[in-house]
Amino acid sequence: MKFSSALKLNHIFRRLYATSGFANSHLVLYAKKNRTECNRVGITVGKKLGHAVVRNRVRRRLREVYRLNESKFAPGWDLVVVARSRCIRARFCELENAYLSLAEKAGILIPEEL
RNA sequence: CGACCAGGUUGGACAGCCGCGGCUGCAAGCCGAAAGGCUGCAGGUGAGGAAAGUCCGGGCUCCACAGGGCAAGGAUAACAGGUAAUGCCUGCCGGGGGUGACCCCAGGACAAGUGCAACAGAGAGAUGUCGCCGCCUGACUUAGGCGGCAAGAGUGAAAAAGUGCGGUAAGAGCGCACUCGCCCAAUGGGAACAUUUGGGUGCUGUAAACUCUAUCCGGAGCAACGCCGUGGAGAAGCAAUAGGUUUGCCCGACCGCUUCGAGGAGGCGGCUUGAUCCUGCGAGCGAUCGCAGGACUAGAUAGAUGGCUGUCAAGACAGAACCCGGCUUAUAGACCUGUGUCGCAUA
């Protein structure tokens, strides 16, 4: 994790929810530029998804997706990822595909140099 | 061998790569005046039996009262013991269930008072519909009146202790025998309580209806509480054209400066050594207690255990958040103990 940290402050979450996000059947992604060189990533797993064990598993997997793919992301963004209920039974590769396709839609990936 | 009963233990394993939170160390590096912070490396460590529900009881912290009594409100309810304490646990008594091992029970007082008991039924806590018997009157086998009775009928969840015999005009605890309930005494027991004992007595049920009796209870909760605290608001002191900021200097522009300071955002502490755990011996029917030796075993703060691969297994319920003791609920599979129970077979 070279240039990323966890997003913890409640008012930044509020600010990001006010923007229009990107969604697919597994996830919702909110993104906004900050004025630093770092990325701050917040994960929201609501109480609807299940008990604490289920919610922890979803959160850990989403964090792991970002960690393994950090090199593909451009720095200088605040991200909030909201898990939807299909994440409970999804495999890891499905979560990874959903995450990366949303990030591509939002335009926060480094464009691949051929 | 099969079906159970009671109590207890455990709660996927191994290997490889990447990754996370504390802790310890480095005569490591960087930043800093220092305290310390950040990074790297190494070592070791890192969720439960229910961490859950928040149903009880405490510790701890602050507030209130700082002494006692009464009232209100709430909780508990056989007896004895255990415990820091409990509404918990153990033993025992009583009641109920099971062939049995064994299991279940809020289990004080309606004989202090009040309330309620729908429908049905004459009558629901005190009576008399049909009825039975005697006497009188009219009539001639029935009607009316007066008196006695509560056996039988019928209603209901419950009907005036129950059954039998005697007794009588008919009947009736009116008398007797047995049974049942309550009260008193005696005996046994530490007590609840028990009784092939003696005497008295025959009273509906309901207090998870109000109530009465006995005992206990001050309130809030780690988001408690303590400390630090940019800016801004406030107070005091000083200074008056010096000082500060803006680019090192000049010009220009902007701003009074210093100290104190309740406290909001935020940060730090509280934060894990404790009614702790393990082993052995002893006391006790047991819960539990005593003694000796040993161990240190998460401490996060948007909240640390994940991802991929391989082998076996396929298998649950489920994630600490100040800490303990219980209760309740959810749980796949595996294992252990018993001079345990029942059935079948054999001897």
Next chain:
RNA sequence: GCGAGAGUGUUGGAAUGGUAGACAAGCACGUUUGAGGUGCGUGUGGUUUCGCCGUGUGGGUUCGAGUCCCAUCUCUCGCA
């Protein structure tokens, strides 16, 4: 962490411990109309043989629980 409330036919929502489903909406059928709408009337929990089971679930108290008591599940709300 602390605290409060609710759960009844398809839906909203009543019911003092005493025949469960008042009232309204919806639905079905009949009637009114040339046809529809409106109006009026009847029915409507499950299974079925009288009957039995039905108030989130499981127990208990009571002659009798939607109601009272205990436990539990789900949902909603409040405070910080």
